[in-house]
Structures are given as structure tokens and as C-alpha cells.
Amino acid sequence: MAKDKTTALNEKDGIPEPDSVNTSSIKKLKSIRHQQPSAKDLISDILKGDMTALSRAITIIESKNPQHFEKAHAIIMGCLPHANKSIRIGITGVPGVGKSTFIEAFGTHLTSIGKKVAVLAVDPSSSLTKGSILGDKTRMEDLVKDTNAFIRPSASGDSLGGVARKTRETIILCEAAGFDSIIIETVGVGQSETAVHSMVDFFLLLKLAGAGDELQGIKRGIVEMADLIAINKADGNNLKAAKIAKVEFNRALHLYPKKSSEWQPKVLLCSAIKNEGIEAIWEQIQDYIQRTSNNTYFQKKRNEQNKFWLIQTIEDHLKSNFFNNKEMKLALDKQLQLIEDNKTTPFAAADYLLRM
Amino acid sequence: MAKDKTTALNEKDGIPEPDSVNTSSIKKLKSIRHQQPSAKDLISDILKGDMTALSRAITIIESKNPQHFEKAHAIIMGCLPHANKSIRIGITGVPGVGKSTFIEAFGTHLTSIGKKVAVLAVDPSSSLTKGSILGDKTRMEDLVKDTNAFIRPSASGDSLGGVARKTRETIILCEAAGFDSIIIETVGVGQSETAVHSMVDFFLLLKLAGAGDELQGIKRGIVEMADLIAINKADGNNLKAAKIAKVEFNRALHLYPKKSSEWQPKVLLCSAIKNEGIEAIWEQIQDYIQRTSNNTYFQKKRNEQNKFWLIQTIEDHLKSNFFNNKEMKLALDKQLQLIEDNKTTPFAAADYLLRM
Structure with a gap:
């Protein structure tokens, strides 16, 4: 009987058998596989x-x-x-607008005319929802198989700043790999549009006809950022409504002050699923690149974006350095309560916290 | 002859006369006057x-x-x-919209119904232009003489943050002095609206009929902030255009997402110079205060504003502390040049500067 009686199962110690596999070759294989x-x-x-x-x-x-x-x-x-030799295109629109289908059609059009297309995404929420964007690659069947296309889901991360930084750095790598058209996708809610707008040359907003802005959940600021609005699903019974929406958006766009790019954003109709209107959108983008290169806005914007990310990174660091510790969080809450009780002002509280 | 011949006028030294005034009493007077x-x-x-x-x-x-x-x-x-017992009303609009005349009419209406009105201004540019706002008090003849009104031009200052802080602190003093209606005026261009919006309960946007948004220089974000749009100078030949503008602004307002105050901003016509439509505007403000007090938004907003100013003050301090020195400015410029030359990324540059 075995000495160690921790189990009800008892058996006699048999004769040790040799390993049926060669462990030393496995070790060798593993080391090769793990050798980055x-x-x-x-x-x-x-x-x-x-x-x-x-x-x-x-x-x-x-x-x-x-x-x-x-x-x-x-x-x-x-x-x-x-790097820095591609055209970077931001694409946004609320869920349901047909972003994946659009990117499939748009990306396939680009590779068909000899472009190399990388599709990236900025979606800080994807760390929670496990990749809401580009997760469903079944909608990009052709593009996934396309040897001239590279699709990469959003980096996960706790902060938009972190995700955005990784995407910006990924752009550099994709450009170095020869991708001349970088598509950056994001959902049309929240702050990620501003981040994407700050890393692309051209910003395309996808819309649907028939739904008011409030229904589409699009913030007004996003319309202001758009270099082009494409009303998707403009087909079949939808076509009439899409045409009306086009007139309305055109009117809305003309209310905005002239952009420093001297570019007047247009509204186009398209049907990604029927592959209609895609070429016209690409022509608009080419026209934009041409004009803004001529008036030097293109390079000026990239320089400004770089400066923005530099300053932003420093400021984010300074803030998280100051606020992200337990002691400060407690002190901050206490000061906020004192303000609410009329016992201090926001400015006196700030002075106090800065002296801590 | 006098030894000192620096002047052509020569006269004999006369006999010294006693001072015609009592210098010791002057000193005493001065000391009292200077005794704060x-x-x-x-x-x-x-x-x-x-x-x-x-x-x-x-x-x-x-x-x-x-x-x-x-x-x-x-x-x-x-x-x-x-403090904290007044209604704080922000008023903005581009130069020429008739802000001073409006405040004269509006403020006089308030004092006529027993209110005590303080009029302050936020205008960071006034340090340069020596007070573009409220400078011309001749347009507020009645209000200036009104014993229940207190008018104070904008504090001067190098930064919007500094001016805004002083105005917020001035509000506290005015409230303690019994002013129950605080009007904060600002020009409808630039960032000062955001600052004013963050210190008032109700935000009133003055507009003119006939001029497009681009002509009026109003940023779209300001329309989004407005709790009420009043189209001023809606009189005489202007009336028809004002009515059309009212319809247009109403349509524009309905495109915005519902506010968390649950308040639906309205568009009203008024003529400050003819004293028409002023009472209706005050009724709107009272209605707003009533509703937002009932749904607790009023206090919630004030708490949020306090938190905003607390965080803002700290962040401003952290940033200026980091960036405002010669060495850092030189290093920053150098890194920006390296980025432009494709020799570093904004993020690597930020890391470098943060380690300095």
C-alpha cells in the first residue's frame, strides 16, 4: 500500500515506462517557437x-x-x-449605418485600382465589449481574403489616449509596410471621433436617410469635422428619403463657417451593399488631396496633428500623475464636498490641492 | 547772478515764504484716505x-x-x-447685436419688479482694447443711475482662466451684497462663451435677423449652449426678416439632441430699443429656473460647474508649470522640428520632454 493515502484510489507502483515522446526535441521546438x-x-x-x-x-x-x-x-x-506616405481616411457613423459593408466595398475598390489598403479601428470601448468594431469580419469577406488588404481590430485599452496612441503608431508601421491607403474606423458616438479626426487627412461621415440627428446619436461637432458626408443604403425604397436627406445635410453644411482647408464638404449618396456610389467617394477624396496639397493645407494639418498629439500626451501624463493616487482622490472628494457646503470655492480648493 | 545758469530766466533769490497749506494736516488726510x-x-x-x-x-x-x-x-x-442665492444669466452675441441696449432694457425691467441686478462681463480681450465690453456705459444710462443695479466692467487679465476666476469670485461678492440677478455679458466670439456658460444657470444668445451664421461669426457650439435665443432688433422693417429667422433657428434647435436639463430652448423676438419682448424673455428664464429646480438639474449643474472650475484650475496650473519656462520652450520647438523631419514621433518626443 502506498504511504500517501490522500486518495481512495490505491494501486501498486508499476515499473516506470520511458516517455513515448522525445522531450528534448520538444524543448528545442518550443525554444524555436518562442524565440521572437x-x-x-x-x-x-x-x-x-x-x-x-x-x-x-x-x-x-x-x-x-x-x-x-x-x-x-x-x-x-x-x-x-x-512612413508618412499614405492617405489616411477616417470613417465614422453610428452602429447600423453599414460601416463594415462600406469598408468592404470601398477597400475592395481601392485594391482593384492597385492600392494597398490597411483598415484599423479606434474603439476604446472594445476592451469591454471584446471588439465591437471589426469584430464581425464576416461582413468583410472579400477584403479579409484580399492580399493587398490588411485588417486589424482596435487595440484594447483603458483610455482613449492609450488606444489612440497605439493606432497612431500602427499607422507608421502600416505605411512602412507599403500600405498607401489607411482607413481608420470608429463608432459615431463619444469622443473617439475627435481622436480619429486628429490622425487622418480626410474624415468621412456615414449617415442614413430618414433618421434625425437625435436618433442617429451623432454629435453636431462630428458633422463639423466631416470632409464628406455619404448617405449609405441609398437604394430601393430608401432612395427617395436619401435624396431628401442629401438636400437637408447640404443646407446644414452651408451653415458652417468655411474650413481652413478651403474645402467645401459635399453630400453624396451610396449603397455599399449594391456597390453604388463608391467610386464617386474615392474621386472626392482624391480631389481633396489634390487641392489641399496645392494650398499646402495637407502638410500643415499633419504638422498640427503631430503637435496636438505631442501636447496631448504630455498633458494626459501630467494630469494622471496628479490625480491618479488614492490620497489625492480622497482629498479631491473632500474639497468638492466643502464646495457644495459653501465652505470653500473651487479656486481656493484648487490652491489647497496643488499645495498638497 | 545765479551760479546755476541752466536757464535763461534769472532772478534773485527771494525770502522763503511759509507754506500756504498745512502739510501735516495733508499727511493726516492722506493717511486716512490710504488707510484701506x-x-x-x-x-x-x-x-x-x-x-x-x-x-x-x-x-x-x-x-x-x-x-x-x-x-x-x-x-x-x-x-x-x-452667496449662491441668485439667478446667474449669461448673455452673449456678436458686436452690433445690441447687447448693451438689451441689458439696459432687461436690467431695468428686473429692477422695476423689485430685483437687484448686477451686471458683470467676461472679456479677456478687454485688457488690450481697454474694455470693449461695458466700456460704453452711455448705452446703459438708466441702469447706471439705478440704485438697485451694479455695473462692473470685465476684469483685465492675460488669460481667460484668470479673468473667469475673478468674475466667478465677483459673483460671490455680488450675491453676498444681496444681488439676486447676476447678468454676465460676453462677446460671441472665441472661447469666453464656454467660460461664461460654465458659471451661469441660464444662457441667452442674442441674434440678429438676416445675417447668416457665418456672417455673425457665431460658432455652432454656442447655439448648442443656448437655453434661449432672442432675435433682437425685431422692429420696423426688420420684423419680417426676424420672423423668418425665428422659424429657421427653431428648426436648427430641434436638430440638437435633447438637453439633460430636459429644457427645450425656444426662439423669441425682441426689440431692446423699443422695450418689446423683454418681459417674455424674463418669463422664459423664470420657467426654466422653476423646471430645473423641480427636476434637481439646477443644483446638479452648479455642482458640476464647481467641479469643472476646480479641475480646470488645477490643470491650468499643471500645464503652465510645465510649459512656461524658456528651457522647455526651446526643447519643445526642437522636438517639433524632429517630428516634422520624421526623426521622432509625437509620443517619443513627449516621453523625452517628460523625462527632462
Whole structure:
């Protein structure tokens, strides 16, 4: 009987058998599999357009493991001299507007005329909902199979700032890999549009006919950001309503002050599912790039975006540094209560907290 | 002859005459005049509704002399328990819309029904233009003479944050002095509307008929903030255009999402110069206060405003602390150039500057 009686099952110790597999070869295999390519190798492969290397590098950039930070930095720096040569297009619209179907049609049109298309997403909520955007790739069947297209779901992250940073860095890698058309998708609610608007050259807003702004949940500011409004699902019984919506949006757009790009945003109809109106949208984008390159707005905007992200990153850091500790959170709550009780003012409270 | 020949006029030294005035009494008088009342005295007089004390205290609050900071703080703290009992109304509109005339009519209506009205202004540009707002008090002839009205031009200051802080603190003093209706005026261009919107209960936008939004220079966001749009100068030949504008603004307002106050902003016509439509505007404001008090939005908004100012003040301080030194400005410029030359990213540059 075995000494150790922790189990009801007792059996005699048999004769030890040799392992049926060669453990030393497994170890060798594992070590090869786990041996990550160096930053140098990844950069070299990315520059050759290797999508596996690109995917791996993006995973390193998105990693929250501090051990990866240095490698991520090296990869970005290696790709940087080869970046900045694409057209970056932001696409937004509320759920149900048909973003995935539109990107499928639009992206396929681009690859059919010889473009290389990368589709990224900014969706800070996707860490909770496990990827609401680009999650359903079944709607992008053709594009997924397209060798000239690269689709990558949104980085997950706690903060919009973090997600946006990773997307911006991913753009650099995609550009270095030779993608000349970068599509950045986001949902048309909340603050992520502002982030996306600050990283793209052209901002496309997808709309539906028939639904008022309040129903579509689109913030007015987003209309103001748009360089083009495309009313999707303009087909069949929807067509008439879409045409009316076009007139209304056109009128609304003319109420806005002239943009510093000197570009007058237009409203177009399209039906992504029927592949109608897609080419006209691409023509608008080309026209925009042409005009803003001529009047130097294109480069000016990119410089301003860079400055924006630089300042934003610093400010985010300063704020989280100040507010994100237990002691400060308690003190802040206490001061807010004192203000509510008319015992201090917001300014006196701020002075107090800053002196802590 | 006089030794000192620096002048062509020569005369003999006469016999010294005694001073024709008693210099010691002048000194005594001067010392009394210069003897500033204590914070305690000022508070006590403010609580009695003494407008001279109120004016003096505001001057101390607006003072940039660090010696006055402690006294200012003491005065604010003394007034605080007696504050927060007024209705705070923000009024904006581009130059030419008739703000001064409107405030004259509106304020006079309020005092005629027993209200005590304080008129303040937020205009950060006034330090340059030497008071573009409320500078021309000739347009408020009646209100200036009204013993139940107190008019104070905008504090001057380098930053909107500074001016806004002083105005918020001035509100406290005015409320302690018994003013139950505080009007805060600002010009309808730039960022000062957001600041004013964050310190008032009700936001009134003055408009003119006939001029498009782009001509009126009003940012769309300001329309979104408005709890009421009043189309001024709706008289004579203007009346027809004003009525058309009313329909247009009403349509525009309905495009916005429902406000969390559950208040549906309206569009009214008025003619400040003919004193028409003023009462209806006041009725709207009373209705708003009633409804938002009932649904607790009124107090909730004030609490949010306090929190906003607290956080804003801290963030402003953190930023200026970081960016406002020569060394950092040089380093920032250098990093921006490196970004433009594709030699670094905004994020790497931010990391570098934060480590400096």
C-alpha cells in the first residue's frame, strides 16, 4: 500500500515506462517557437511588406508588458523614415449605418485600382465589449481574403489616449509596410471621433436617410469635422428619403463657417451593399488631396496633428500623475464636498490641492 | 547772478515764504484716505449692500499685487456663506447685436419688479482694447443711475482662466451684497462663451435677423449652449426678416439632441430699443429656473460647474508649470522640428520632454 493515502484510489507502483515522446526535441521546438524575431528582423520584414511581421510588430506595440516597450520603440523608429506616405481616411457613423459593408466595398475598390489598403479601428470601448468594431469580419469577406488588404481590430485599452496612441503608431508601421491607403474606423458616438479626426487627412461621415440627428446619436461637432458626408443604403425604397436627406445635410453644411482647408464638404449618396456610389467617394477624396496639397493645407494639418498629439500626451501624463493616487482622490472628494457646503470655492480648493 | 545758469530766466533769490497749506494736516488726510478698510469691515459693509464696499472688494480681488491675495481670500470666504442665492444669466452675441441696449432694457425691467441686478462681463480681450465690453456705459444710462443695479466692467487679465476666476469670485461678492440677478455679458466670439456658460444657470444668445451664421461669426457650439435665443432688433422693417429667422433657428434647435436639463430652448423676438419682448424673455428664464429646480438639474449643474472650475484650475496650473519656462520652450520647438523631419514621433518626443 502506498504511504500517501490522500486518495481512495490505491494501486501498486508499476515499473516506470520511458516517455513515448522525445522531450528534448520538444524543448528545442518550443525554444524555436518562442524565440521572437528581433526588432531589426521585424523592421526588415515589414519594409518588404511581410504581413506576418507587421502583425507581430503591432502586437508588440499594443503590449502592456513593460519589457516590450523598448522593442516597440525600436520598431517604430526603424519604420519612421519609411512612413508618412499614405492617405489616411477616417470613417465614422453610428452602429447600423453599414460601416463594415462600406469598408468592404470601398477597400475592395481601392485594391482593384492597385492600392494597398490597411483598415484599423479606434474603439476604446472594445476592451469591454471584446471588439465591437471589426469584430464581425464576416461582413468583410472579400477584403479579409484580399492580399493587398490588411485588417486589424482596435487595440484594447483603458483610455482613449492609450488606444489612440497605439493606432497612431500602427499607422507608421502600416505605411512602412507599403500600405498607401489607411482607413481608420470608429463608432459615431463619444469622443473617439475627435481622436480619429486628429490622425487622418480626410474624415468621412456615414449617415442614413430618414433618421434625425437625435436618433442617429451623432454629435453636431462630428458633422463639423466631416470632409464628406455619404448617405449609405441609398437604394430601393430608401432612395427617395436619401435624396431628401442629401438636400437637408447640404443646407446644414452651408451653415458652417468655411474650413481652413478651403474645402467645401459635399453630400453624396451610396449603397455599399449594391456597390453604388463608391467610386464617386474615392474621386472626392482624391480631389481633396489634390487641392489641399496645392494650398499646402495637407502638410500643415499633419504638422498640427503631430503637435496636438505631442501636447496631448504630455498633458494626459501630467494630469494622471496628479490625480491618479488614492490620497489625492480622497482629498479631491473632500474639497468638492466643502464646495457644495459653501465652505470653500473651487479656486481656493484648487490652491489647497496643488499645495498638497 | 545765479551760479546755476541752466536757464535763461534769472532772478534773485527771494525770502522763503511759509507754506500756504498745512502739510501735516495733508499727511493726516492722506493717511486716512490710504488707510484701506479691513477685510472684516468690507465683508460687513458688503452684507449691508454697500456698493462702495463691494466695488473696493472687487478691486482687491482683481488686483495682481500678491499683497492683496490674502485679503481677497478672506473677503471671499467671509461672503461665501451668504452667496449662491441668485439667478446667474449669461448673455452673449456678436458686436452690433445690441447687447448693451438689451441689458439696459432687461436690467431695468428686473429692477422695476423689485430685483437687484448686477451686471458683470467676461472679456479677456478687454485688457488690450481697454474694455470693449461695458466700456460704453452711455448705452446703459438708466441702469447706471439705478440704485438697485451694479455695473462692473470685465476684469483685465492675460488669460481667460484668470479673468473667469475673478468674475466667478465677483459673483460671490455680488450675491453676498444681496444681488439676486447676476447678468454676465460676453462677446460671441472665441472661447469666453464656454467660460461664461460654465458659471451661469441660464444662457441667452442674442441674434440678429438676416445675417447668416457665418456672417455673425457665431460658432455652432454656442447655439448648442443656448437655453434661449432672442432675435433682437425685431422692429420696423426688420420684423419680417426676424420672423423668418425665428422659424429657421427653431428648426436648427430641434436638430440638437435633447438637453439633460430636459429644457427645450425656444426662439423669441425682441426689440431692446423699443422695450418689446423683454418681459417674455424674463418669463422664459423664470420657467426654466422653476423646471430645473423641480427636476434637481439646477443644483446638479452648479455642482458640476464647481467641479469643472476646480479641475480646470488645477490643470491650468499643471500645464503652465510645465510649459512656461524658456528651457522647455526651446526643447519643445526642437522636438517639433524632429517630428516634422520624421526623426521622432509625437509620443517619443513627449516621453523625452517628460523625462527632462
